[in-house]
Amino acid sequence: MIRYTGKRFISVIPVIIGISIIAFMLGLITPGDPAAMALGRDGVSQVTPQLLENKRQELGLDQPGLIQYLNWAKKAIKGDLGKSYVDHTSVSGEILRRLPVTLTLSGYTMLLVCVFGLLFGVYSAAYLNRIPDVIMKFIMNLLMAFPAFWLGIILIIVFGENLKLLPTNGIDGISSFILPSVTLASANIAMTGRLMRSSMLEEFGKQYMLAADAKGIRRTQILLFHALPNAMLPVITYLGSCLGGILGGSAVIETIFSLPGIGSYVLEAIHARDYPIIQGYVLFMGVVYVIISLGIDLLCALLNPKMRLGGKA
Amino acid sequence: MKKKQMIPGILGVILLFVIIVCSIFAPILAPSNPYAVDMTQTLMPPSRQHLMGTDILGRDMLSRILYGGRSSMLIALAATAASMLIGMMIGTLSAYYGGLVDEVLMVILNIFQGLPGTSLMIAIAGIMGSSMKSLMIALVITSWTGFARIVRTEVLKLKTENFIEGLKCLGASNGTIIRKHVIPNMKGNTIVLFATRMGRCILSIAALSFLGLGVQPPTPDWSVMISDARMNFRSSPHLIIIPGLCMFLLLLSINLIGDMLRDIFDKKTGEAGGYQ
């Protein structure tokens, strides 16, 4: 186990370096002059060539790409992702400041996904090909065919504008996270439920299930204590990548519900061509994702010793 | 497989067929030019003259709806196909040759998988300007890894099978083995993933359009129509309901077909990447 853990840790390093290179490149290949953006963002001030040149030097844009990357990476290791071109705030500071909002949103979303995804999946599998299963499958298909932002708009109109039950924006307490997390969770619940269902079905086909059936053990008992634990394994792996997807995918939802998280932060940055934020965000999210998948891998290895031998499958 | 279970899948196939036929024959079916503006007939509700009403520039919604599925479907199809090709290539190479090649390719794969998909897509489409090309690139970059991973697992399984060993002994070249024996043997999971990915690509295009990064105007496109309708969908709900419904039916049909394929090949697919 220790060897496997060590190996996995080392394998992460080149991945993070690669992500950092791509993150940095995003800024480099971008057309549009960031110095001009940084100066002329009020849209009414006049920008002189001299002012522009000074700004370029100040931002280090006059140096070759490789040197710019190394300077950036050196600082990034120390946790300094540079400063926003637009309002000169520290990118890492802003990410940390906004992270709790995104984490809270993702936390609630994951909670919904875990609870309802597993519930739907098990329920559906337990009533395989009977009416509940058909209904569940139908619901899951509906949820998956609904673009998330569309669901968000509908929820706002129904629960915010008309019923006035839930806030349409902001982060004032749990109630304001209900609509966004439901929006963000819906499709993921469907995916998890579907995976859970098929994973359960696979377990049903296995020898020990037949044996247990033959021994006359109660069906619910078989379902909950034998099939479910085994069927969980692939679902856990999926939930890991799902969390990554939720963290990264919250951007649109954060915009709709005006949540000041890191997703809406990077969206604004993309519109304003604020490279340091885009770069910092991609690097940060990349590292988070790599850590999550590392954690999931180790977790699976812990639960299933066979995996340690087979390496990453 | 029981016939009863096939019903949703068959419904999906019929639905998709209808959508595709309508899109292909849009020039024949459309009652008027989807680009023709008429500022005296703006925001009309559905009527006999305009069966689905008109939009803010007085263009006939029915005609735009008929044309509107083309670009999304085409982009999604092309992007998924390209992702599949790249994924297959890298997955096969990685698994078949193993060793250092595998290590290096897996690192690359992990790098791309580690990138935040949605934001990267937005960044690419935003940076390159919204055009079919940049939408495609954004979609491919974020979705080829899923294919590569699945193909790699499949090929690893195949590699240990006797007939491949036998072929090697007979002196078949690696290229021939891959082309004639490895690739044809892994279609099941790949096809299922293809269907799922198609759906996701369409969802992604919808999300990008929502942020103003969709197909270039004035090309009619359902997801762009939905996002443009945000201006006045409350007084003219037909502007958002009709294209929304079309989009929903398209996604539903793809999902149903995906389900059916999954049942047919009866294998679970290791889906990578969260759903967004």
Next chain:
Amino acid sequence: MTNKNVFRKILSLLIMSTLVLSLSACQKSDQITTETTETTNTTNTDTKQEESSGTQVNPDDEIVLAGYRNIAPGIEDAYYCSVILYVWEPLVTMDENGEPVGKLAKSWDMSEDAKTWTFNLQEGVTFHDGEAFNADAVLYNFDRMRSEVKTSGFYNLNIDSFYPNLDEVTKIDDYTVQLTFKEASPSLLYTMTNFGSAMYSPKCFDDNYNFTGIAQGTGPFKITENVKDQYVLLERNEDYWGEKAIAKSIRVKTIPDVNTRYSALKSGEIMGVIDLKAITPSLATELVTDSQFAITTTNSTMIDFLCLNGTKAPFNDVRLRKAVSLMIDRDAIANQIYAGYASPTTNILNYSTPFYKEYPVEYDVEQAKALAKEVLGDATVDVKYLVQQDNAEQKAEAELIAAILPEIGINVTIESYDWATIKDMMTKGDYEIARSQQGLSNMEAITIFKRFMYSTGDQNITYSLGCQDTKIDGLIDQADAEIDMSKRQEIYDELQNISVEQQNVVPLFNEKTLMVYNKKLTGYEAQIYGIDLPKIGWAE
């Protein structure tokens, strides 16, 4: 390993992780809410009470408004917050006609040669932190401006644009300040309004003249709390030197998405919207179908126009530029796309300056066709039309224009990018038509002429307008040297004539400031820039 064993492990892990997740989630939201619970709770219950009873209104209840951006960006911003919050006050502000009027400056005097300006300051004014407002404070604020260009999301704090050719600032006595200039500066009052003469307590800056905390101004409101991206809390300044504000406390939330602002108005979470882009015309008309809401509108300093690339064919020909201008049905755009909240124009100068001259807006397809035929004959040209990605109205406009221009032989391909890319392409000359807009940094018209029509003007160059005319340059130079404002007006009139005649940019319309509010509020009135915040209060 038995199945049971695996199961236990998984179960415990699952429970643990769920717990940790939910705990962390709760904690996080608690942290965020603690600061705000008190106030939000009270507002929530208050609004609910009103809804149920509808009669009892406590005039001291908090009023919640919202804007699209951080209206108080904080210490990184040169101004800390926008002028529309009435936290800081300028020496000179403007009236509803755009004419300069005194605020912290009681009166002023210009010397014969227009090189020396003497300002008499209001007496008995104190900043929120108790510091006295006097000549020393004014001098300090000028020192701050002179130290460097301070960037801002509103207007960069650049002394050269507010006080061109400023030589010296001297204190005559405690309430008199004198500005001397190297050149005649007859239009100083126009350039120094609002953001140009913001006054802060010298105590709120560090050695580099950057804010150390909440800005301390002299205005009728003071900021008590400012949470970035969420809200800024204003309290009435009970010691205000002028007429005190009506509302006791106002919370201005940051809600970036206009549709969300609409929803928040509809659900009663906010009572009104302020700032630029407060609401789109179509959403505003939609909202007032509900009798709870009302619209307030006035002229805006924004003008919207098409840039035509004048550095190359086909739009280096004035006839084709005119043809495009004549082809565009500005009334249809204003009425259909902007629900009537736009005022069609062909003049580059915005209508809120006192120097503006009105011209009839021509829409004449036949004349346009004739002009185009002179230039193109029977040939057609392909042009590229750049438009911003995230603006549905501008996109609709582009689609309309793209649909009509083929009639005069111009085939349009629309390409949408973000503004930075558009600007870059324009500077490189890689475009034919591009949609742009321009606000007035001050009411002095010459700024606009210099930027768009002078041969070395910055927008003329960055937008590749190709306006190279010695006559225009001569007129602008002449105006610059003219001390007599009425003679200046004559030159400005001529420059406006030229702009309408040449259409170096094709103006579409002047914007309207458009805001919506819940009728539970009174005194909600749009101004050229913002609303009259001290006048709003709960309706009886």
